[in-house]
Amino acid sequence: MTTRFYLNLFALVLTLAVIMLGAYTRLSDAGLGCPDWPGCYGQIDVPSSVDDVAKADANFSRPVEAGKAWKEMIHRYFAGTLGLVILALALLTLKRTSNPYEQRILPWVVVAVVVFQALLGMWTVTLLLKPLVVTAHLLGGMTIFALLGLCLFRQRPLFYGWAASGLANLRTLAGAALVLLIGQIFLGAWTSTNYAALACPDFPTCQTQWWPPTDFAKAFTLWHGLGINYEYGILSSVPRQTIHWTHRLGACVIAITMLALAVRLFMAARHDGRWAGLAGVLIAVVALQITLGISTVVFHLPLPIAVAHNGGAALLLLTLVAINHAVWSARHHV
Numbered sequence: 361m362t363t364r365f366y367l368n369l370f371a372l373v374l375t376l377a378v379i380m381l382g383a384y385t386r387l388s389d390a391g392l393g394c395p396d397w398p399g400c401y402g403q404i405d406v407p408s409s410v411d412d413v414a415k416a417d418a419n420f421s422r423p424v425e426a427g428k429a430w431k432e433m434i435h436r437y438f439a440g441t442l443g444l445v446i447l448a449l450a451l452l453t454l455k456r457t458s459n460p461y462e463q464r465i466l467p468w469v470v471v472a473v474v475v476f477q478a479l480l481g482m483w484t485v486t487l488l489l490k491p492l493v494v495t496a497h498l499l500g501g502m503t504i505f506a507l508l509g510l511c512l513f514r515q516r517p518l519f520y521g522w523a524a525s526g527l528a529n530l531r532t533l534a535g536a537a538l539v540l541l542i543g544q545i546f547l548g549a550w551t552s553t554n555y556a557a558l559a560c561p562d563f564p565t566c567q568t569q570w571w572p573p574t575d576f577a578k579a580f581t582l583w584h585g586l587g588i589n590y591e592y593g594i595l596s597s598v599p600r601q602t603i604h605w606t607h608r609l610g611a612c613v614i615a616i617t618m619l620a621l622a623v624r625l626f627m628a629a630r631h632d633g634r635w636a637g638l639a640g641v642l643i644a645v646v647a648l649q650i651t652l653g654i655s656t657v658v659f660h661l662p663l664p665i666a667v668a669h670n671g672g673a674a675l676l677l678l679t680l681v682a683i684n685h686a687v688w689s690a691r692h693h694v
Contacts, residue, residue: 362457362459362462362515363452364449364452364453364457364462364515365512365515365516367445367448367449367452368449368508368511368512368515369512370445371442371445371446371449371508372505372508372509372512374438374441374442374445375442375501375504375505375508376505376671376674376675377438378435378438378439378442378501379498379501379502379505379670379671379674380667380668380670380671380674381434381435381438382435382439382497382498382501382670383498383552383666383667383670383671384431384435384663384667385431385432385435386494386552386553387552387661387663387666387667388428388431388663389428389591389592390427390428390429390431390432391432391484391485391489391494391591392422392428392432392485392488392489392591393425393427393428393429393430393431393432393433394406394429394432394433394436394485395420395421395422395485396420396485397481397482397485397486398436398440398482400429400432400433401416401419401420401424401429402416402419403416405433406424406426406429406430406433407424407426407429408426436481439477439478439481442474442504443474443478446467446470446471446474446504446508447471447474449467449470449511450467450468450470450471452467453465453467453468459515461514461515461516461517462515463511463514463515466507466510466511466514467511469507470504470507470508470511473500473503473504473507474504476500477497477500477501477504480493480496480497480500481497483497484497487586488588488589488590488591489553489589489590489591490584490588490590491550491553491554491582491590492582492583494549494553494590495546495549495550495553498545498549498552498553498670499542499545499546499549502545502673502674502677505674505677505678506677506678506681509678509681509682510681510685513681513682513685514685519682519685519686519689520689521689521690521691522628522632522634522635522686522689522690522691523631523632523690523691523692524628524631524632524635524687524690524691524692525628525631525692527687527690527692529624530624530625530628530687530690531684531687531688533617533620533621533624534621534680534683534684534687535684536617537614537617537618537621537680537683538680538681538684540610540613540614540617541614541676541677541680542677543610544607544610544611544613544614544673545673545677547603547606547607547610548607548669548670548673550580550603550607551603551604551607553590554579554593554595554599554600554603555592555593555595555600556593556595556600556601556603556604556607557604557656557657557661557666558657558660558661559597559600559601559603559604560572560601560604560605560608560657561657561660562657563654563657563658566601566604566605566608567601571605572601572602572605573598573601574598574601574602574605575598575599575602576602576606578595578596578598578599578602579595579599579600579602579603579606580603611650611653614646615646615650618642618643618646619643619646621639621642621683622639622642622643622646623639625638625639625642625683626639635686638679638682638683638686641679642679642680642683645672645675645676645679646676648672648675649669649672649673649675649676652665652668652669652672653669656669
């Protein structure tokens, strides 16, 4: 194991922590805990002295709420540290190595995504929690997590050369599962950023109906203009329950697709037993994510479970990245 591998692994774990801290900040309504960026009320930390608080209250439209501000700043501190770790990982590519699996381009791609992610973080605050921006910010974090995972997998020959038959069909199914999951993550983020998580407080029905009243046009209007404060949402009840219901339907599609992929991986295990391990991990993570999703509704959005639901989505994404990497690196069974 090389220094790059361990640094990559650390960056991956830190990214998961940043994703969950971001979810915690958003779900505890602390997204505007600091009304400016990158500091907080013009400071590098949260104003605490009487004079600093009075000055902050006078210069900004939002009074200081120390609890919310610290949640936001801790998230920013972790995100800033992650950016530095990823930059260090990219700089290590300039050093020659004899390992043929070492990645040289991908870490710099991650750096570019991190830069854009920082801009999204700034716009999240300056555009007053605009749902499209906040959703893009969450997707950006997931993208960084997935790319770091791919970079880690490529550094070791762990998933190279596994034997499988019908590779074309397996690759198509694995790719489709990944695309559908990305769409489902978008729906989950859109549900959260539009404050629609409790729009359907019952399960498995929504507002006691199997198909509640819907308004897809308003629910999925991506741009509502500038100068609007989106804190606590601007949509009425029907568009919100439309978003929530769509996310539930997406979860059903994802579950069926993941089950089909797991079955296909178990079939591949007849030629190479290592595929069974990936299938088992996939089933376990999907089961965990479904349990967390249902618990979020049944127990009315408890913060720890809702945050864990975001982390589960990230782990499911990482699992599918590993599966896709494995099937595209596999050899045809003869």
